[in-house]
Amino acid sequence: MRVTRDPPADMDRWKGDFMRMRWLTAVAVVLVASLALGLLAGCGGGTTTYTNDEYGFSFDYDSGVFTESTDTSAAGSAGGDSVFKIGFFDENGTKQGDQFRDGFLINIYKLNVKIDESLMPAVADEIEKLLPELGKAFGSGATFSDLTEVKSGNVMGFKTDSTYEMEGTPFKATMYFLFNGDIQYQLTFQAADDRWSELEPSFKQVMDTFTVTGEGEPEPAPT
Numbered sequence: 001m002r003v004t005r006d007p008p009a010d011m012d013r014w015k016g017d018f019m020r021m022r023w024l025t026a027v028a029v030v031l032v033a034s035l036a037l038g039l040l041a042g043c044g045g046g047t048t049t050y051t052n053d054e055y056g057f058s059f060d061y062d063s064g065v066f067t068e069s070t071d072t073s074a075a076g077s078a079g080g081d082s083v084f085k086i087g088f089f090d091e092n093g094t095k096q097g098d099q100f101r102d103g104f105l106i107n108i109y110k111l112n113v114k115i116d117e118s119l120m121p122a123v124a125d126e127i128e129k130l131l132p133e134l135g136k137a138f139g140s141g142a143t144f145s146d147l148t149e150v151k152s153g154n155v156m157g158f159k160t161d162s163t164y165e166m167e168g169t170p171f172k173a174t175m176y177f178l179f180n181g182d183i184q185y186q187l188t189f190q191a192a193d194d195r196w197s198e199l200e201p202s203f204k205q206v207m208d209t210f211t212v213t214g215e216g217e218p219e220p221a222p223t
Contacts, residue, residue, distance in 0.1 A: 047205075055084055055108045055183060060209040062202045066103060067091050082186075084108040090199065094192040096167050102191040102199060104206060108183065115179040120149075120156060127158055127177055139164040139171065154180055155212050163193070172196045174203070180212045 048063040066088035089103030115123065124147055135142030142164035150159055157178035164171055170193035178185040187210070189203040 049209075050086075052084070055185075056180075056213040057106075057185060058209075058211050059206050061088060061206050065090055065199070065202050082107040083110045090191075090195075093195055093199075094169065096169070101166070101169075101171070102195055104187065104189040104203060107186040107188075109186065111182045111184060114181045115156075115184075117156065120179075123177075123179070124149075124158055127160075131160065134162070134175075135164070138162060138173065139166040141165055150176065150178070155185075156180075157185075169193075176207070178212070183212075185210075185212065 046062070046064060047060050049058060049060050050068070051058040067090075069087050069089065085105065085107045087103060087105045089100040091100055093100065093102035095101065113119075127147060131144045135144070142162055145161040147158040147160050150157055155178050157176060159174060159176045162173045162175070164173075171190060172193055173188060173190040175189075176185070176187040178187070187207070189206075191199045191203075
């Protein structure tokens with residue numbers, strides 16, 4: 001059972017941020033589902049480290065499986081934008097039309113309020129309200145697991161698993177909502193059901209090595 005507290009004084013300001021983000025967040029899986037064909041130069045096979053100094057995060061991924069792309073425009077806009085987004089997909093994986101379906105997306109949101117532990121119960125409540133809207137973006141028959149708290153070092157947040165269908169094909173996804181001060185890191189992993197077990201170790205590599213710097217000492221993000 002989650003412990004609830006009286007909301008802090010700056011909760012209304014944070015909720016304003018989150019409400020503006022709700023449809024943006026719902027677009028995340030659509031962006032993964034619709035990664036366009038614009039590719040960046042491949043890095044070859046093996047482990048590659050991606051580092052973003054501006055927003056203070058890095059992770060390892062298998063560049064023999066995933067291709068990096070900044071072209072996530074196929075999903076359009078939901079009334080605003082994350083400050084940064086990047087996608088990685090398996091160009092040899094599930095494809096419907098000209099859209100690659102298997103991969104992961106990272107969205108970064110800049111908040112007006114620093115999120116600390118006292119705000120996390122309210123954050124969880126807002127994410128739970130968001131899940132039905134996420135279901136509409138995911139596809140038909142979307143279901144979500146209960147939120148699971150994740151915390152490690154200076155990163156805290158929640159994760160949820162989902163199942164749904166797109167164009168008659170069953171899919172699975174895992175979403176992480178991670179917070180470090182006034183930055184939200186949203187990671188969405190998606191694959192067709194029949195490829196999930198194959199790609200899951202590669203997804204796990206990303207999360208096991210996802211490291212955030214800034215508010216505290218660098219620590220791997222939780223899985």
